Amino acid sequence: MLRRRLLVFPVVAALAWAGAVAGGGPGPASASGPATRSAGPAAQAPAKPDKVVIIVVDALSRRIVEKYDMKNVERLMTRGVDTPRGYLGHTGAVTVVTHNVITSGMLPKNMGWTSEGFRDVDGVLGPEGGLYISSNFGYNEMAALQEHAGYPHLSDYLDDSGKVFTVSPKGYAAYGLAGPGSPNTSVVTFTSGPTCEGQRYRMPTGVPAPPTYIGAECGSRYLVERDKGYDTLQFPAQLYPATDDRYVVGDEPAHQGGDIWATDAVLDIMDHEQDAWSGIFVSLPGVDKAAHMWGGVRDPEAATPGYDPMTHMRYAARTADAQVGRIMTALRQSGELASTLVVLTADHGSVAAAEGHWHGDFEPENDYGYYNWYYGDAENDVAYDRPQEALQPLVDTGKIGLTYSDSMLSVWLDDRSRETVAQVASVMEDLPDVTAVWRRDGSHYFRVSPVRRDRMTTPGERKWFDNKAQELLDTQAVGYGPDLVATLPDDTTYSVLGDHGGIQRASQRIPIVFGGAGLAPTDLRAEVRSVDIMPTILKALGIRPVYAMDGKAYALPRRK
Known part of the structure; x- marks a missing residue:
């Protein structure tokens, strides 16, 4: 064993x-295989x-x-x-x-958790359905999820x-x-x-x-x-x-x-x-x-x-x-x-958030960014109850269990009925700089809003979205992942001025x-x-x- x-x-x-290691510059990739680059003499x-x-x-x-x-x-x-x-x-x-x-x-959908938010669908860490912030996991919590996945x-x-x-x-x-x-x-x-x-x-x-x-x-x-x-x-x-x-x-x-x-x-x-x-x-x-x-x-x-x-x-x-x-x-x-x-x-x-494309709030308190990253009362953290102004319409639905916001918006709902999902998705569609909203159904995310190509500033960004958005989102399509996701443009964050999380090429x-x-x-x-x-x-x-x-x-x- x-x-x-x-x-x-x-x-x-x-x-x-x-x-x-001696060597020259990179050579072009061939159509049939890897491109090799010259190397000088080397030990066997x-x-x-x-x-x-x-x-x-x-x-x-x-x-x-x-x-x-x-x-x-x-x-x-x-x-x-x-x-x-x-x-x-x-x-x-x-x-x-x-x-x-x-x-x-x-992939995240098969490894036990998919993001900084986590729904404990199998009750590995506590009551079934409990919501957690995964970056707070200690060794025992992470090991339990790793071993549960097998x-x-x-x-x-x-x-x-x-x-x-x-x-x-x-x-x-x-x-x-x-x-x-x-x-x-x-x-x-x-x-x-x-x-x-x-x-x-x-x-x-x-x-x-x-x-x-x-x-x-x-x-x-x-x-x-x-x-x-x-x-x-x-x-x-x-x-x-x-x-x-x-x-x-x-x-x-x-x-x-x-x-x-x-x-x-x-x-x-x-x-x-x-x-x-x-x-x-x-x-x-x-x-x-x-x-x-x-x-x-x-x-x-x-x-x-x-x-x-x-x-x-x-x-x-x-x-x-x-x-x-x-x-x-x-x-x-x-x-x-x-x-x-x-x-x-x-x-x-x-x-890197461009001017006008950072949608967090700031107060002169150390680590205020956590109130931009999270909204909700996770099992393993304090209650985050000061959502940024840009996220307030989402909070006002009264349907939110936990949100995690970085260069993508992820939502775990208290009520996952079809009516609630549709209601919250409609609100997310109107949030600042959202390019599309996606609903998880089983092992797939279905796009439930039009794609806002006008919010993508270059042909390269639009091409990347067309080629990669669905593939990348589906890697976290599983019950412990978010119920709804909103994608954002290349230069946009909701948390701190430099962040990660989403489909952007920079990430x-x-x-x-x-x-x-x-x-x-x-x-x-x-x-x-x-x-x-x-x-x-x-x-x-x-x-x-x-x-x-x-x-x-x-x-x-x-x-x-």
């Missing part, structure tokens, strides 16, 4: 690993890789890679197997969903050949990547920590407890400072501000947080465990945090009063890129790169890159999706799946 076990790696910036790779490193850079769209010149990420794309037409491939396009998709190969995780396949480690400053990201776990699996994340010499800290925790070399005692490098707001306690960042060094690097050199914290932990694991590990999965949250706070690629940067570069997009992108470089360098210097399959991807992209067009393991520089011409990562990994490792996955396994060309 398979045992549970995980592996994720953070992203770093150093360029030293570049010498490990083993027949099959036997280790896996997954680096998830949260919110990393391909546009962000290009705008902020992320050289290490671009180098992986050039030197490894890139997927220029790859995309996320599901909704909701959110962290709490995608991390689990990556290491399960299951599929294995990547950690289950890797567990027999070595230890698996998952590292993320964000707990629910770590638990999704890791799966339910086993004695041979270790999750490393954050929890509230001690007060040392008057300073409050966050400290590492996990399931089971982290290795002893990732210390939680006063003075440990792995404690990071709390009560730090930097320049984020103002609009728009105050909607979801940095209030400690969990997601940002911080200004304390001995206790750096965010992406550097995660990468330091990964490198410590690689150093201490050496040949004992078989998988490392790491999630880097810095880009995501900056994008939420400052509006993604519309970040005002130096125009911000009291500007601190450390909280903004350019710094976050360069920091994440540096972590990718550090990890690749460590693999090369240890001699592990040739036998390790490296996957670089994102859990979603980032939609869907993410990097999916495979490196290491003697792979030949290649562009796959297929539209590879996040759900395809897991079966592709198993194929590369020569492991036969024991469960039918939703994703497709692609052959990764290797050097001859």
Whole structure:
């Protein structure tokens, strides 16, 4: 029987690993197969890789890679197997969903939850039909839903050949990547920590407890400072501000947080465990945090009063890129790169609200954005009872159990009669910037409103909607998913100025890159999706799946 076990790696910036793989620029994709790119002499790779490193850079769209010149990420794309037409491939396009998709190969409709809202139709967590906010799930809640759905995780396949480690400053990201776990699996994340010499800290925790070399005692490098707001306690960042060094690097050199914290932990694991590990999965949250706070690629940067570069997009992108470089360098210097399959991807992209297309409210309170994200009284959170003005007509129907609003509007109804569904759908159709309203019936979403093409500003946006909207929405068509969904244009959010969740190209067009393991520089011409990562990994490792996955396994060309 398979045992549970995980592996994720953070992203770093150093360029030293570049010498490990020589290669030229990308070549055109052929009509019959992948386009290969020339590579210089390289050491003979083993027949099959036997280790896996997954680096998830949260919110990393391909546009962000290009705008902020992320050289290490671009180098992986050039030197490894890139997927220029790859995309996320599901909704909701959110962290709490995608991390689990990556290491399960299951679409949201088959994996246990589909979005930040969740209806417990089978009574797994409590009373049947109870409504929950999934980003509040701890390890036990997420494991219960994973086990109820019945599929294995990547950690289950890797567990027999070595230890698996998952590292993320964000707990629910770590638990999704890791799966339910086993004695041979270790999750490393954050929890509230001690007060040392008057300073409050966050400290590492996990399931089971982290290795002893990732210390939680006063003075440990792995404690990071709390009560730090930097320049984020103002609009728009105050909607979801940095209030400690969990997601940002911080200004304390001995206790750096965010992406550097995660990468330091990964490198410590690689150093201490050496040949004992078989998988490392790491999630880097810095880009995501900056994008939420400052509006993604519309970040005002130096125009911000009291500007601190450390909280903004350019710094976050360069920091994440540096972590990718550090990890690749460590693999090369240890001699592990040739036998390790490296996957670089994102859990979603980032939609940047244009002027006039942000439909949230703001009050000068930390984390007021939660009142834009949620309306309703979930079983595992406070009652969110201050809906933004734009959503008020929906609330006035009196039929709402829970809403989740980001770059898509999702509704779970108290009363799911046909009459109520029609009434609420009619109200949603008239909300600001809605392009279409969709009703779930079984395993399909049916469009119940005209398509507002006049709200889509470019031919490319309209073409993407025509080609992808139905496919993406149907990936969450299941009883625990939303009853009604409203799609929004490319540059629109209802929550914070930079967000995710919907069908927009900015949220869907993410990097999916495979490196290491003697792979030949290649562009796959297929539209590879996040759900395809897991079966592709198993194929590369020569492991036969024991469960039918939703994703497709692609052959990764290797050097001859």
